[in-house]
Amino acid sequence: MLLRTAPPSFSPLNPSSSCTTRHSHPKTFLPCATKGSNNRPLTGVVFEPFEEVKKELDLVPTLPQASLARQKYSHDCEATINEQINVEYNVSYVYHAMFAYFDRDNVALKGLAKFFKESSEEEREHAEKLMEYQNKRGGKVKLQSIVMPLSEFDHEEKGDALYAMELALSLEKLTNEKLLNVHSSFVSFMFTLMLVNANSFLRTCCISFDVEAIKKISEYVAQLRRVGKGHGVWHFDQMLLHEEGVAA
Numbered sequence: 001m002l003l004r005t006a007p008p009s010f011s012p013l014n015p016s017s018s019c020t021t022r023h024s025h026p027k028t029f030l031p032c033a034t035k036g037s038n039n040r041p042l043t044g045v046v047f048e049p050f051e052e053v054k055k056e057l058d059l060v061p062t063l064p065q066a067s068l069a070r071q072k073y074s075h076d077c078e079a080t081i082n083e084q085i086n087v088e089y090n091v092s093y094v095y096h097a098m099f100a101y102f103d104r105d106n107v108a109l110k111g112l113a114k115f116f117k118e119s120s121e122e123e124r125e126h127a128e129k130l131m132e133y134q135n136k137r138g139g140k141v142k143l144q145s146i147v148m149p150l151s152e153f154d155h156e157e158k159g160d161a162l163y164a165m166e167l168a169l170s171l172e173k174l175t176n177e178k179l180l181n182v183h184s185s186f187v188s189f190m191f192t193l194m195l196v197n198a199n200s201f202l203r204t205c206c207i208s209f210d211v212e213a214i215k216k217i218s219e220y221v222a223q224l225r226r227v228g229k230g231h232g233v234w235h236f237d238q239m240l241l242h243e244e245g246v247a248a
């Protein structure tokens with residue numbers, strides 16, 4: 001603690017004073033800041049914010065198109081997130097096409113239609129979460145083209161329900177693999193706590209959902225293989241129709 005003998009200009013116990021606080025003990029003075037105190041070396045000080053912030057202050061972007069929040073966020077990571085947004089949108093689009101197929105009057109498998117509609121919305125939500133993350137880190141979301149999906153899902157041997165579900169399983173695995181690649185590209189840049197947070201974001205936001213979806217769709221594929229193409233599919237569809245939160 002620094003004890004001063006010169007008349008201080010400010011005292012925390014008497015802010016309005018000009019800092020001449022002398023307590024009952026005639027030799028005791030309160031520590032307080034004075035003009036010019038920055039010029040003297042302080043013992044025990046490990047962080048001098050106003051000194052250290054100067055270089056950060058010089059780095060604050062002035063261009064209106066530059067993010068102010070961006071910090072240690074590589075262009076590779078930014079591009080990888082944009083690619084994953086595109087992957088999620090593509091899968092969402094395929095699921096939407098499956099919803100439209102199963103909702104047709106001559107197909108009329110309402111449970112499967114509901115399942116793929118909710119799955120499509122969920123994949124879009126994943127894309128949106130990645131967009132929010134991109135903006136949070138000061139990156140720029142760049143949406144890319146999406147591919148026209150199939151419109152027919154019937155399959156001579158498997159039938160439409162099993163074929164669509166196997167396709168969904170493959171898409172979930174593929175998306176998960178691509179997300180794991182995003183994860184590892186972040187790991188290779190992992191030198192700050194913010195990037196550790198990025199990985200925890202990816203794990204909680206998307207990877208865990210995809211793993212659950214893979215398990216659930218695998219079970220549906222197994223069940224559809226048991227029931228065959230006919231009446232059993234109708235029962236399976238009814239089960240999906242009355243199940244809560246069936247989305248992949």
Ligand SMILES: [Fe+2]
Pocket residue numbers: 088122123126175206210
């Ligand atoms: Fe996803």
